[in-house]
Amino acid sequence: MKLLNQTNLYFISVSLVIFCLGGILFYTLFEIIIDNDIAHKLHERKTYNLKQLQKSDSLLLYQQYSANMLYLRPTGRPETTTEILSDTTIYDDVLEERILYRQLSFVKMIHGKNYFIQIRRAAVEQKSLLEGVVLLEGLLFLAFVAVLTLVNNRVSRQIWKPFYAILDKIGKYKIDLAQSMSLRKSNIDEFNELAKAIETMTDKINREFNIQKEFAENASHEIQTPLAIVKNKLEILLQSPELSKDQMDLINSASVAANRLSKLNEALIILSKIENRQFHEMTKICLNDEMDQLYANLDELVRMKELRVEKNYTQRLEIKMNTHLLGILLENIITNSIKHNLTGGRITISITDQTLSVSNTGEPLKVPSQKLFQRFIKSNTKSPSLGLGLSISKAICDTYSFRIAYRESAGWHTVSINFNPAETEIVRPEESRK
Amino acid sequence: MKVLIIEDEHELQTAISAYLKSEGYVCEHAxxxxEATEKINIYEYDCILIDIGLPDGNGLQLVEILKKELKNSGVIILTAKNSLEDKIFGLDVGADDYLTKPFNLSELNARIRSVLRRRKFEGKKEIEFNEISINPDTLQTCVQGKTVPLTKKEFxxxxxxxxxxxxxxTKESIAEHLWGDYIDxxxxxxxxxxxxxxxxxxxxxxxxxxxxHTVYGxxxxxxDT
Structure with a gap:
């Protein structure tokens, strides 16, 4: 829930309570005022009526004349000074309904005779008073809420503007672009503090990231140079005349190991570069063309192993990504499909509107397939390969949120990449059965 | 043929000049x-090997200087940084080739020869070895005047x-030369x-x-000896 709605909700519930209490208070207050007023008016009437009655010849005529406002009958009870104030309802002929009256009852001697007298006055009914108060309060409450929400929203939007600006900047922050956050000053201290904290934090992150990046670069430089020396010295040593076969073998294995080390170093540097997202430039590339190009380059390897390659392109698939990375990705997958194939085996490449899958025949996998994308995992531990190809491929796919998966079934190994997994999650079981 | 090796790593520089001297080049180094700027200003070189990471700056500066002064030397960049940007920039400012450390000396030698062939227009295009002669431009191979049909890879x-x-x-250096990184x-x-x-x-x-000749394993x- 938005902060604004939350505060609005609090305001509204608190004001609801206040309005309810106010309503009750209003109601009692009104009732007391009206009651007092009626009692006062009744007493005035009493004084007036008694004066008139004393003067009048016919009391009954006077009573008739006063309609429902006055009632009197002779009584045997003695005259009292006490008056009783009570409510009653009397049927009104004109309005054709019973109407509430407030009456003052007492016994008074007039012309030497005792009379029971009631002086009445129409009273406001409680129900209609309540209705009036509730309606008024309700309207007031609605008006209050409307104005409150409107003002609150308007003010908040203005006040929170710098906050949303900061939020937007943070969302767009990319560590590998090494940009420093420059956030606009606002006139609210809290937001300025937040902006300052974020600026300090990102500066620190950038600095650390650059140190890391430099370390990776320096490590590569520092390792490659001694390696280059080892390799080159061995190469020169190899040219010495009259080397025995044993000596040659020693030099050769040392140089093979140096080569391996340098490839390993190179692969790890690429992996860290991918994971640090240091490949920015994106171009729109047609996967089908890239694939054909790559196979043309590798044609020789395919023919050497007498492989049969079957291409199954149902669509032209265009992807927006870094060319260099796509090259590494496809190369890894394709060279794997050749390297781990049987002599005389087959390769099937399918491209649909959003997936690429490469299947090849081969020996059954010796490691659990879910481990395959981890670093340094090799099915054949004796193989000279580095065991980094698939983890590099995975890292590339992760960078672009592509989904890479491996399946093995009936002697076929399939690596598939879904370039747009967010839209639809299609699993095509028939692919693995091919 | 005079080659200037601009490389701060002494061991690497001696290895390179040892190999190149055995191939008949005259080598100098900076x-x-x-130091390199001084030498470039005084002498003429057929080919200059430039390491990008030098103690007092980026070797690419030297490439720019060389191209500005219209020196007719071939330039090969050597770098430990396998970064695409450096490669593109290096070739953009006018380097003839680019090699990533660690490289094979045989590969470096082949690249230098290729750069020199492209630079020296006055010389013969054919490379001759006894009865064999090949032309890198037309990809033609002749033995005693008869054309031998070689595939691209064989050539x-x-x-x-x-x-x-x-x-x-070594088999590795041959594989790397022919297929680059595809073979590992x-x-x-x-x-x-x-x-x-x-x-x-x-x-x-x-x-x-x-x-x-096969050399053991x-x-x-x-x-020819």
Whole structure:
């Protein structure tokens, strides 16, 4: 829930309570005022009526004349000074309904005779008073809420503007672009503090990231140079005349190991570069063309192993990504499909509107397939390969949120990449059965 | 042929000049940009090898200076940074080639020869070795005047051997030269064997002597002795 709605909700519930209490208070207050007023008016009437009655010849005529406002009958009870104030309802002929009256009852001697007298006055009914108060309060409450929400929203939007600006900047922050956050000053201290904290934090992150990046670069430089020396010295040593076969073998294995080390170093540097997202430039590339190009380059390897390659392109698939990375990705997958194939085996490449899958025949996998994308995992531990190809491929796919998966079934190994997994999650079981 | 090696790593520089001297080059060296600039200003070189990471600056500066002064030297950049940006920038400012450390000396030698061939227009385009002569522009190979039908890979292989005559070339360096990074496992060395036996057979069939020698389990040597 938005902060604004939350505060609005609090305001509204608190004001609801206040309005309810106010309503009750209003109601009692009104009732007391009206009651007092009626009692006062009744007493005035009493004084007036008694004066008139004393003067009048016919009391009954006077009573008739006063309609429902006055009632009197002779009584045997003695005259009292006490008056009783009570409510009653009397049927009104004109309005054709019973109407509430407030009456003052007492016994008074007039012309030497005792009379029971009631002086009445129409009273406001409680129900209609309540209705009036509730309606008024309700309207007031609605008006209050409307104005409150409107003002609150308007003010908040203005006040929170710098906050949303900061939020937007943070969302767009990319560590590998090494940009420093420059956030606009606002006139609210809290937001300025937040902006300052974020600026300090990102500066620190950038600095650390650059140190890391430099370390990776320096490590590569520092390792490659001694390696280059080892390799080159061995190469020169190899040219010495009259080397025995044993000596040659020693030099050769040392140089093979140096080569391996340098490839390993190179692969790890690429992996860290991918994971640090240091490949920015994106171009729109047609996967089908890239694939054909790559196979043309590798044609020789395919023919050497007498492989049969079957291409199954149902669509032209265009992807927006870094060319260099796509090259590494496809190369890894394709060279794997050749390297781990049987002599005389087959390769099937399918491209649909959003997936690429490469299947090849081969020996059954010796490691659990879910481990395959981890670093340094090799099915054949004796193989000279580095065991980094698939983890590099995975890292590339992760960078672009592509989904890479491996399946093995009936002697076929399939690596598939879904370039747009967010839209639809299609699993095509028939692919693995091919 | 005069080559200037601009490299701050002493051991690497001696290894490079040892190999190049055995190939008949005259080698000089500089360990930093200051030294290199002095030498470039005084002498003429046929080829200059420039390390990008020098103690007093980026080697690419030197490439820019060389191109500004219209020196007719071939330039090959050597770098430990396998970064695409450096490569593109280096070739953009006018370097002729680019090699990532660690490289094979045989590969460096082949690249230098190729750069020199492209630069020296006055010289003969053909490379000759006894009865064999090849033309890198037309990809033509002749043995005693007869054209030998070689595939592209076989031609590349022969050119690589002729650039590194009398040198032991390891299978790895040959594989890397022919296929670049595509080959990274030893089980693919069989391919080299197939290419080499085809090349050898074709050359002998057309009347050349057998110059290709197997060096134990290490590699091959192209020599007439």
């Amino acid at each position: 360990a930093n940009i200051k 590349d292989l022969l050119l690589f051997f002729l650039s590194n005559k009398k040198k032991v070339l 496992s030893a089980d693919n060395f069989d391919f080299i064997y197939v290419h080499i036996s085809n090349l050898r057979k074709k050359l002998i069939d057309y009347g050349a002597r057998d110059y290709l 290490v590699g091959y040597k192209f020599t």
